[in-house]
Amino acid sequence: MRKAERLFQLITLLRGRRLAITANRLAEMLEVSDRTIYRDIQALILSGVPIEGEAGVGYLLDTKFELPPLMFTSEELLALLVGSKMVQSWADNSLAKGASSAVDKITAILPDKLKKESEHSTFVIPDYFRDVKKVELSHEVREAISNNYLLVIEYSDAKEAVSKRTIEPLGLVFWGAKWTVVAYCCLRHDYREFRLDRIIQCKTVNEKFELTEIKNLQHYLRLMEEKEKGYFR
Numbered sequence: 001m002r003k004a005e006r007l008f009q010l011i012t013l014l015r016g017r018r019l020a021i022t023a024n025r026l027a028e029m030l031e032v033s034d035r036t037i038y039r040d041i042q043a044l045i046l047s048g049v050p051i052e053g054e055a056g057v058g059y060l061l062d063t064k065f066e067l068p069p070l071m072f073t074s075e076e077l078l079a080l081l082v083g084s085k086m087v088q089s090w091a092d093n094s095l096a097k098g099a100s101s102a103v104d105k106i107t108a109i110l111p112d113k114l115k116k117e118s119e120h121s122t123f124v125i126p127d128y129f130r131d132v133k134k135v136e137l138s139h140e141v142r143e144a145i146s147n148n149y150l151l152v153i154e155y156s157d158a159k160e161a162v163s164k165r166t167i168e169p170l171g172l173v174f175w176g177a178k179w180t181v182v183a184y185c186c187l188r189h190d191y192r193e194f195r196l197d198r199i200i201q202c203k204t205v206n207e208k209f210e211l212t213e214i215k216n217l218q219h220y221l222r223l224m225e226e227k228e229k230g231y232f233r
Contacts, residue, residue, distance in 0.1 A: 021058055041059055166186040
């Protein structure tokens with residue numbers, strides 16, 4: 001986490017608290033050292049943020065302190081909240097944590113009217129069927145995509161036939177209920193989609209692949225768009 005992000009999050013954690021919170025607790029929540037919290041608190045105080053307290057006792061933010069409000073309309077706010085809830089319910093743990101943190105930052109500086117609206121949202125995105133194993137698999141696939149690493153997967157198709165594939169993962173696509181990884185299949189020498197819930201095992205190979213003009217996610221999406229248009233001619 002960059003320092004600017006951490007300082008903003010510190011203010012978010014201190015806002016609205018009636019009781020002081022210790023540096024040790026803040027350090028646990030932000031996953032940094034106590035010493036880092038001491039330095040960050042000092043930096044905020046020097047920049048004019050009215051924080052009271054001291055090391056070993058705890059810190060408290062003046063309740064009159066206000067950050068400039070974000071200019072969200074009700075519809076914009078609803079879109080952000082619904083989107084974040086979808087990420088929290090359907091994405092991997094790392095993205096879910098990021099979505100939760102983003103919502104905390106946004107709601108912390110909202111005007112009272114919009115804050116009340118956010119607290120009474122009628123949209124519910126349940127996570128009852130969230131498969132922890134598949135969630136972690138999603139994270140591994142996402143990391144491989146980001147770093148251009150090969151994946152070796154054991155895959156069960158619609159007919160429950162199991163095969164082992166080496167793939168070059170290009171992107172993750174969410175189809176409303178299922179995630180699929182778009183990849184270049186080294187066995188078929190062509191693009192393929194693999195549903196995450198049908199991947200039995202997955203292993204990242206410490207070997208990188210290269211993207212080309214005719215082997216990347218955007219190229220695949222263009223081909224799919226052209227194919228879809230052909231269906232409706």
